[in-house]
Each structure stands twice: as structure tokens, then as C-alpha cells.
Amino acid sequence: MITINNLDFSYKNVAVFKNISLEFKEGNVYGLLGENGVGKTTMLKIISGLQFPKNGTCVVDDFIPSERNPYFLQNIFYLPEEVITEDTTPEKFINKIGVFYPRYDYAYFLNLMKELEVDPSRKFNAMSYGQKKKSLLACALSLRTDYLLLDEPTNGLDIPSKALFRKVILQHCVSTDLADSHVSACGQNSTSDTCGGRVPTIIISTHQVKDVENLIDPIVILDHEEVLLNATFEEISSKLYFDYGSEKSDEALYTEMIPGGYINVLQNKYGMESKVNVEALFNAVRNNKKVVRDIFAVGCEQ
């Protein structure tokens, strides 16, 4: 589990987070949403130990990321938004870094590359941006880390590739033979500490909410210096009602015109069921920060 407590962070004099507290529970695919510059990437970097908090704590499974303990590092992988590749092929690249990860699975990597329709023996330099991104995604998934942090993973992907992305992420999470492959990848000499495979926790930071709408649950919405929302779809739909109708509602926290009518985001006073629209949710939260915080009143203790 990732626990962030009273965390402050700033770049020189520009405050990014002020006294925020947040939890990421195991085995979920979190959607980390927020406007440009609210600190989504910074949050991922703090969790992966690439940035250090100014105050407060960030703890990942009893490890403090800023200490860069090797056991912590072999259980987490951060895939940045910007594709940076070496003058090599994906298979050479993954073999080079894979040796450091006890649950790295080369066969799984090859399967993923096949599924994502990228040739693992082709040089990165000869690939398109989307192919590079898919190759690196395959690399990241094949390391089988407990925590996988993906920063804008669908940026630059074409429509079929976005569908493939969702497919491999879902497969990765529900893979039933995960534990078996962990054991086989670790070998007989490995200890349970390094081989205790778990259902991975994935945090996806993105602007493209529609690309990951059916993938993420729970959702974390960051705002300037604070966390606006950290809730599961179940919690969201129990507290907010997404009305797809032909008319605008005066009571709506947010209204948006959609083909054939409007989508109104209302407080769910009567316990009605509705399908969460992440984009509308995001705008509703952004425009009614205090109201939404009062409605949820949990998850983001400021």
C-alpha cells in the first residue's frame, strides 16, 4: 500500500503539494487525474523515489522511496510520459534491465510484444513514437513489479493501440497464472520476500480520461496543492448521480451538452444507480471543489 501523509512539495518557490494525505490501496488500477501542472507527474516521481518530499512522508510497503532501497526499487517501475530509448532493440533493452527484477518474465515480454504488434528485434530508432511507447509498456509490464506507475501512457497511441493498451493492462491485472510465473521466474534459490507476487497496483496518470475510463478504479483527482477526490466508482456512484437526459438540471453540479441531450452531475440524494462519466465527474469536481469535498468528506483529508 502507498501511504502519503501531510506531504509538502515545491519546485524552488513554487508549491506543488501542501500538506496532502492520500492512500493507494493494493491491487487497484488508479486513475490519477488533474489539470496541467497540478503535480500528477511529481506525485508519481515522489512515489517512485525520483523526487523527495520537502515535508511529510510517503511510504510504500514500509519502504521510504527516497531511500532508494534495492528491494523497494525491484518492486516498482515508473514509465515516464516522454519516450526515452537507447540505441538498441526492445529485447536487448529488457534483458539488460530485467536481471535486476526478480519476477522479470521474458516469455511474457515476448507475448506482450506480439499482442501489441511490435517487433522486439527492431531497433527503437527505427520505430514510430507509438511503437516505442508500446515496446516500453511491454518492458514495464514484463518486469512484474508490484507497483507500476504509468505517466500519460496513451499519449501518442493510435485508436487500435489504445484498445490494445487497455486489453494488456486488464490481462496483466487479472492474469490468474501470475503467482505461478513469479515462482518460475524467481527460481529455487529465491526467498519468499523477493518472490511473493501480488496483484499489481497500477497508477495511471492521464489527461485522456476516455482512453482509460473502463480501466481505472478508483479515481484520484489532484488540484493545485491538494487532493480533490480519492474514491472508487462505487463510492462515486453512491454519492453522485449522472443523469443522461434531454434537459439541463438547475441542481446539477455540472452540466455538459452531449449528442442527444445533456449530462447532469447531481448529488445522489436518493441512492439511484447511474454510470459514472469520468470526464463529467472531473469537471464537476473541478468546478465545485468545496461541495464535492463535503459530499465525499473522506479519502482526501486536508
Add this chain to the structure above:
Amino acid sequence: MNNTFDIRRFGNVVRRDGMSYFKNFGWTLVVLWSIPILHWIMVYVSMETSDSEVVARRDILISVLRLISLIIVPSRLYKNVNDSRKGMLYSMTPASSLEKFLSMFLYCVIVTPTIYMLGAIAVDTLLALKPGTNPYDGFILGDLFNHNLSNSSVTINYVGDRRANAIIAEYIASKSLWVYRYVCILCISSIFMFTNMLFKKRKLSKTIGILTLVGIIFMILTVVFTVNIDYEFLEDYTADELVDYMIRVYDCVFHFVFCTAATLSIIFLYFTYRRIKKQTY
């Protein structure tokens, strides 16, 4: 397995850095090595008439090339380590900061000079095996652990008196200067390792610029200091007293340079390790 150091993990880091070493530095090594090899071949061809000084020059040649390599290696191998985008993978590699630092130390301080020494010994040995009289007498091999100024063709006039000069030269020759040489190698490497972690762009030019500036300041201070010394007292010294004095001066300078180089090495190596540990991206 240990958090700080684990031999298997360290082996993986060394292997990864080794692949990078030959990929990023291999061609530079080939180019740099081609210069002394060409020199050897030329001397070999004209060996019958070669002067032993020509052969001795290869020591200087090797030293210069080794110096160039020591300066280049950190920025070639670990160029992107402190880059805010490209360096993330290095930092996220599941190995401790100590293991990463020791691997860096291994390639920058040990492997590079060793390649030059082994190469020089190998070529010298091949040439020494040539039948007949030739000037290859294992000079470089002996020089590795027995460096002294008497090997040099330069005759230094320390005090103007021939006998006194000989005594001073003998004293200096008796010193184990090879330690001094390796401390200097360590110092140069550690400076360039640290500045490679410190500067993000134009690492070499910035470092060389700063070193030149420091050198100029040091020279000015030395001149200012020595100009004000009254040397008239030396005129009253006998030759033996002069020798004693010169040996004391030599010892002072030697110890000052040795201690400074050793201290600087430790400081720069420590801060290189700190940079690896605390670098943010």
C-alpha cells in the same frame, strides 16, 4: 541479501556498465590506442637505429593518452545519469547507491588505467621478444611500480653543485613515487566523476575551465608567496646543508601534493556517491 551491498546485484550493475563501457567508449579506446601502437610499429621497424630515448617517450605517450581517457570516461559512460529525463532509469535500477558508485569507480578509476597498463605491457613484451639487441628492456613494466625521476632523461639542476645534485636525485629516486602517481590518477578521476554528476551540460569544458582557473590562482599565490622569501640565507649554507634543505623542501612539497590529492580524492568520491544517492529527476 543486504540492502547496502549484495555481490549478485553488484555483479549485475558491473555487467550492465561494462556493456555500456565498450559500447560508448570502445571506439574511443581503439582510436586512442592506435596512436601508441603506431609509434611502437614505427620504432619497431627502425629499431636497429632507434635511440633509447625514443623508446622511453612511449611512457609519456601512454601517460597522456591515459589522462585523456580518465577525463573522458565518466562523461561517456555516465553522461545521462543526472539528466532529468534520461537519468531516471539509472536511478530506478534496483541496486543500492553504493553498488552503483562502486561500479562507476571500477570503470573510471581501475579499468581504464589498467587497460592502458596491460596494453603497454603486452606490446612491450612482444617487442622485447624480438631477437637481437633492442632498447625494449621492460621499462614500462618496471615503471608501473617503480616510477622515479631518474628514469627521466631530464637532468634537474637542484642546487648548482654536481655532487649535491646527485645526492638529491638519489634521494628522490629512493622514494616510492608510484604511489604518488596512482593517487594523482585517483584525484583526476574523482574530480571528473564528481563534475560529471554535478554539471548537466558541457561537463568536460566546464571542468577543464574550472581546473585551469584554480591552477592560475594557485600559481599566482605561489609566485606571490615565493617572491617575498629572502633567499640570502642560502648563500651561507655549505653543500651538505643545502642538500638537507633541498630534501626538506622536496619532502614538504611531496607531502603537500600527496596529502592534497588524497584528500581531494576522498572528498570528490564522497560527493559523487552523495550525488548518486540524492540526485532527483
